[in-house]
Amino acid sequence: DAGITQSPRYKITETGRQVTLMCHQTWSHSYMFWYRQDLGHGLRLIYYSAAADITDKGEVPDGYVVSRSKTENFPLTLESATRSQTSVYFCASSPSYEQYFGPGTRLTVT
Amino acid sequence: GENVEQHPSTLSVQEGDSAVIKCTYSDSASNYFPWYKQELGKRPQLIIDIRSNVGEKKDQRIAVTLNKTAKHFSLHITETQPEDSAVYFCADMEGGGNKLTFGTGTQLKVEL
Numbered sequence: 001d002a003g004i005t006q007s008p009r010y011k012i013t014e015t016g017r018q019v020t021l022m023c024h025q026t027w028s029h030s031y032m033f034w035y036r037q038d039l040g041h042g043l044r045l046i047y048y049s050a051a052a053d054i055t056d057k058g059e060v061p062d063g064y065v066v067s068r069s070k071t072e073n074f075p076l077t078l079e080s081a082t083r084s085q086t087s088v089y090f091c092a093s094s095p096s097y098e099q100y101f102g103p104g105t106r107l108t109v110t
Numbered sequence: 111g112e113n114v115e116q117h118p119s120t121l122s123v124q125e126g127d128s129a130v131i132k133c134t135y136s137d138s139a140s141n142y143f144p145w146y147k148q149e150l151g152k153r154p155q156l157i158i159d160i161r162s163n164v165g166e167k168k169d170q171r172i173a174v175t176l177n178k179t180a181k182h183f184s185l186h187i188t189e190t191q192p193e194d195s196a197v198y199f200c201a202d203m204e205g206g207g208n209k210l211t212f213g214t215g216t217q218l219k220v221e222l
Contacts, residue, residue: 031208042199043154043212050208058209090153097142097161097203099210101153 006102023091032074116213139205
């Protein structure tokens with residue numbers, strides 16, 4: 001599990017601010033994913049990436065931006081944070097089928 | 111896939127009893143079905159998975175069954191222990207892609 005890390009682990013920010021959540025994996029997995037987890041909704045896919053420089057939208061992409069210039073990193077940016085983006089964010093990576101999750105970032109937007 | 115329904119949302123069993131959680135999916139092209147366990151405040155962890163060409167898979171006290179015709183799959187935990195208490199999520203993967211669609215989770219409580 002030490003192979004995938006997220007930072008920061010906790011973040012409080014104000015409405016309208018830009019926030020970047022970091023995800024780093026050491027396994028050289030091709031696929032990386034960002035999910036948000038909210039009570040009653042389970043895990044919902046925000047964005048995913050099949051390889052460096054290849055990204056695509058998931059179920060709930062609005063208000064988020066991603067990039068993947070290197071295989072090991074997949075940052076998620078909230079361009080202008082809103083209270084509805086208060087959530088726990090999980091990054092995951094996968095070599096093909098199995099997905100392995102990072103420890104999560106708890107984000108609060110005030 | 112498109113939609114995954116998971117039942118029940120909560121399940122309480124006595125220690126030593128069996129627990130069964132069921133999921134149905136809508137995308138007939140789905141070909142991979144994992145189960146994740148998430149303890150409070152922790153990350154989801156993959157505990158077992160099954161591919162569409164297999165009907166059943168077992169790993170010690172846990173097993174997963176898949177019925178492709180009916181489009182449902184189930185998680186079976188035997189001889190439950192207090193450490194099995196957690197939220198369990200099913201998911202499916204659409205054919206031709208690597209995206210998972212998750213169910214809404216089952217809170218399992220194993221009582222002494």
